Amino acid sequence: MGAEGNADGTVGKALDVLDMVARHGRPVRFSDLLTQSAYPKATLYRLLQTLTHQGMLTLDPDTGTYALGVRLVRLAHAAWSQSSLAPIARPYLDELARETGETIHLAQLDLGQVLYVDKRNAARPVEMFAQAGKVGPAYCTGVGKAMLAFLPPEALEAALARQSFHRFTPHTLASREALLEELEAIRKRGHAWDREEHEAGIICCAVPILSRQGRAMGALSITSTTARTTLDALGTLAPRIRDIAAKIAAEAESWRFPEQV
Structure with missing residues (x-):
């Protein structure tokens, strides 16, 4: 099944994008993510915007790169403690x-x-x-x-x-x-x-x-x-x-x- 047909819907797609950013191990540009992504350009951009607004990603306005957000640090700490x-x-x-x-x-x-x-x-x-x-x-x-x-x-x-x-x-x-x-x-x-x-x-x-x-x-x-x-x-x-x-x-x-x- 292609990424656009992710059975978990929007949440599954958003998690796919988070995984993509995380795999880079460094801030990454939209163009690099688009090269790897199976999502159309508009879909990928929308997902990145949503994740950024929710604090799951950060966008550096000077370099135009995305990185994992500090909200994930809080969630990760909670998961480490609870699960x-x-x-x-x-x-x-x-x-x-x-x-x-x-x-x-x-x-x-x-x-x-x-x-x-x-x-x-x-x-x-x-x-x-x-x-x-x-x-x-x-x-x-x-x-x-x-x-x-x-x-x-x-x-x-x-x-x-x-x-x-x-x-x-x-x-x-x-x-x-x-x-x-x-x-x-x-x-x-x-x-x-x-x-x-x-x-x-x-x-x-x-x-x-x-x-x-x-x-x-x-x-x-x-x-x-x-x-x-x-x-x-x-x-x-x-x-x-x-x-x-x-x-x-x-x-x-x-x-x-x-x-x-």
């Missing part, structure tokens, strides 16, 4: 980081992709893609696979349809069939690996954060490098990660988290 595991998990992430000296990631699913909602850097920090607030692929990250493995069938199908299966490294699981086989193994052992699947030299052990009903509310991982440790060594930490994940899940049970697939 994210991060406030609950903060002391547990601190505890795990102190114990291991490695990088700790907390993530949730967002439309079939991984949204990193919090992070603790290693005692000796390593540059890597995953940062709080970033969205990454689910099929080739430890936290992503840990969550996918515990989705109900219908939700899993929806999430799989959103995976690109791009091969980032020689270790990336680049097909639906390979991923499904891996997810079955994750369900049996209770934790997931990232075997340099998203970034060369980056490895992790991840576990799902499950509700009492077995719903994947998020995932927790310990991440390191092949220069510093091995998958086998990270695997010895899996019971401790599961213990921390269970504590986060127990506290989260009293919260009402939106379903995110």
